[in-house]
Amino acid sequence: MDTLALLADGFAIALTPQNLFLAVMGCFLGTLMGALPGLGPANGVAILIPIAFSLGLGPVASLILLVSVYYGAMYGGRISSILLNIPGDEPAMMTCLDGYPMAQQGKAGEALSLSGVASFVGAFFATCGLVILAPQLVKVALLFGPAEYFVLFTVAFATLGGISSTNQAKSAFAAALGLGIAMIGSDSQTGSQRFTFDHIHLYDGIDFLIAIVGLFALSEVFIFLEHHRGGAVGSAKATKVGRIMPDFAMIKRCIPSMARGTGLGFFSGVLPGAGASLGSFLAYSLEKQTVDRDGKTFGKGDPRGVAAPEAGNNAASGGALVPMLALGVPGSGTTAVLLAVLLQLNITPGPLLFQKNPDVVWGLIASLFIANFILLAMNIPLVGIFTRVLMVPTRILMPIVAMISFVGIYSITGSSFDVMLMVGFGIMGWVLRKLDVSLVPVILGILLGNQMEVNLRRAMTISDGDWLILVGSPLAIILWGVAITGFVLPMLMGRRMKKRMEAARNEEEFVGD
């Protein structure tokens, strides 16, 4: 009951006219960004953080705006999957498999509205799950001491590569690179200058926003330049949607698929190292095995093959918020960016957040519910507007994205040195991507580096320099077990998982042609 009272307070905060307006704007912008290939939820939120911050919005208002963008982008990712067979973001990949064939059969509108409903179901129930699960996890987290926290951060890094990672050394390298960058600046414990080489711009360390916008948004611009992909992704013919209203009989038939997808998606969102891509992949595979054992309809435009992964992907994005809010440890790239939002607002997520700033937590959760309804309303009748966006050529769009990144960083730091640093990160991001090094651990390292070190040093102070404190409690030993399993498992089965995911995709392309 306590939870419900707190949630009601949250709604009171989220339903003020200003916050409601921000939620609508966020949902709209988010769907727009999600729909565009190359601009996923992580990029979209990253570009908008500095802007939301320099607008001087309060913590709750900024959070509402940015989580609406996050949910919106998750909804939007499916649009180009269905219409063009190009996933708008990575988790939307599985939606291509049955969504695109449906569109080819002239049922694009139905596929879009069905997936809109499935997204709503997934995200709505995942948000309910968040309300129930997060306070429980907080109770566990309150038992954590500095040593356990240090190990928990290690778990986050060890599992971040994910089950489909093929080269764990590259994930570890990326994490260490991020941690190394976080060390630059004056040491929070003793005040010693570290790695600054008496360069005044480095005394305060490198602002993580510069790194995030550079690594995510600018490196994407470089990728587009490299491939000369200047044209529009969609054409007038391909973006014709036809009948938009959902077919209720079809939706009714898909309810069990959505339920299974939601459950699986939510759990893979909560688990470290799984995330939305795996959520939608598992949802699709399970659905195929349950209802279509012989492979007769799946991959050929079965509506259940659209509903399941879409529910899974959106449920995972809600589930991913559980560890991020309750422990302060994000499990995916996008939640890492949301963590950056919180840190930028001087809010440290974790168990204390629920006690000290209940208004922030519950305002945020309430706005997730509201964002869901707004998105449902926006996505079904207005889907035509979003499909138009696919007709804007990227040769105009990408420079705008680059310039907005510059504007955001310049407006918070006011220094052209920092903007140059961002370009540097953009180039670094491009090189790392080429070498198949994931950028998410780099970001997470920069975000969590100082906290991780502080916890290590606090633990060492408690134990008076005895390193064995890191394995000194049963909880810490369990966490080490999770970290080691999470790191070793992909070495054994990463290649196979990746192959299966790629195989599913290739099969589809064959059918599509």
Place this chain on the structure above:
Amino acid sequence: MSDRIFGGFGLALAIFYIWAASIIKDSFMVDVVGPRAFPYIVGTIIALCSLYFILRPDDEPEWPHMREFTEIVFAAAVMFAYCFALPELGFVISTIFATAYLTWRLGTAPLWSFVVGLGTSVGIYVVFHLILGLALAEGPLGF
């Protein structure tokens, strides 16, 4: 081969990092582990991973050809030049040129590129500076 070069670079980075960590000066405040221990751990991980890249490189990534590569180098140069130009020429003028260059390289016709640059620059100026009140770089003309 790329992974080996990358590993070599990573190893050099790790050595440099550990050296830079070893010259961190102690301040008057001290704690048990001090400011150097964690950077040493990070440097060691970077070194170990780099050694792995050298010993067990992945398949060769698809590097762009010379032409695309120069494309990237020039785009980066334009962005750096943009950073230098911001305080000198102000936001609007610098952005017109930077946007025009990028959109031209992505395939817009030269004259249209200028129009796109002008539109983007003025558009961002109006929305972000005049309406939303963000601070943008001011040049000699005040915008």
